[in-house]
Amino acid sequence: MEIRPGVHQIRVLLLRDMPYVNVYVVEGKDGNIMIDAGWDSAEAFSTLREGLKGDGLRLQDIKEIVITHIHADHYGMASKLKQLCGAKVAMHRIEAENVDSRYVNFNELLRKMDDELRQNGVPQAELPEMARASLWMRQFVVAEPPDLILDDGDEIGNGSFGFKVLRTPGHSPGHICLYEPRRKLLFSGDHILFEITPHIGFHPQSGDNPLGDYISSLQMMEELDVKFVFPGHGPIFNGLQLRVANILSHHEQRKKAIAEAIGDGLMTAYEVAKEIPWMVDQGGAAFQDLSLQDKRLAVMETVSHLRLLMVEGKVKKTDKDGVSFYLAMN
Secondary structure (H helix, E strand, O other): OEEEOOEEEEEEEEEOOEEEEEEEEEOOOOOEEEEOOOOOOHHHHHHHHHHHHHOOOOHHHEEEEEOOOOOHHHHOOHHHHHHHHOOEEEEEHHHHHHHHHHHOOOHHHHHHHHHHHHHOOOOHHHHHHHHOOOHHHHHHOOOOOOOEEEOOOOEEEOOOOEEEEEEOOOOOOOOEEEEEOOOOEEEEEOOOOOOOOOOOOOOOOOOOOHHHHHHHHHHHHOOOOOOEEEEOOOOOEOOHHHHHHHHHHHHHHHHHHHHHHHOOOEEOHHHHHHHOOEOHHHOOEOHHHOOHHHHHHHHHHHHHHHHHHHHOOOEEEEEEOOEEEEEEOO
16 A cells, blocks of 8 residues: 555565565655565565555566565565566665575574574573574575665665665664655664564674664664654554654563563573563563574573673673573672
8 A cells, every 4th residue: 555655565475473574665756666575485476466566566667675684574585576677686784794694505603593592501402493493484585695785874765755774783783774854754674663572682693782782773763853664564653752762661671570580590591581471562471382483582582681781780691511691780
């Protein structure tokens, strides 16, 4: 549907428990810009094609496909669409550097993930499957380097809309948002969502303090003059500053819960993750009830909070036999 003049939102089908990703097409005198692409499956392509057709849009009018980050549900179909319409694919430099190691030559990344999970207390019996829990998504990605490399502050335009590229690390190290200052529109990818808080987990590719990076980039968002936010999942919304405040509050509460779970003892990230609630935006779930992939996300999200707590001087870490234990500094 055309949700704002010249801005079309297409809900591209994914899976039952991940129902859709928002793909946006922004019309311009010099061609259309697509923001994100969905992943490469027959169902996803069918819903994208029908969405374009229903809004009177054509693939061949897309001149540029801007990828907010290289997670499969946002990046996977970009190469196929490029072949079909001749558009150039653009993404941030950091995301471009991670494509090969994430989707093509990924054995070293798997080894690093295995090491991180082991170091953070995941039992040996769970390690192999947990380290490989997200490999199934590779089938939905055609991994090719982008045509255009973006950096923070770059500008993208199509004769009608002019976007400023904002690097917003956290959910992914080279995640970008697109800001249209004249119309006061923000395309936020997975940086800011309305219905759920984005996953901010430690990862071999994330940098040392992904949650600290995320909070800094969230606080930068508070300074923007924005009328409407167009997220990668869920509904568009206004009230950006209020949503930012809610997400910041969530992470403060989560840090407090983690420090309380540690108490006066020494605990691994895995042990902490087992003690706190998950999916609180969706009614809540206990760690033991999560899928294997979600358990990994929970452990690595716990690690990201613990790392920020260490920077703040509220937690200290000690290693024994290659496993990290955390102590709360009361």
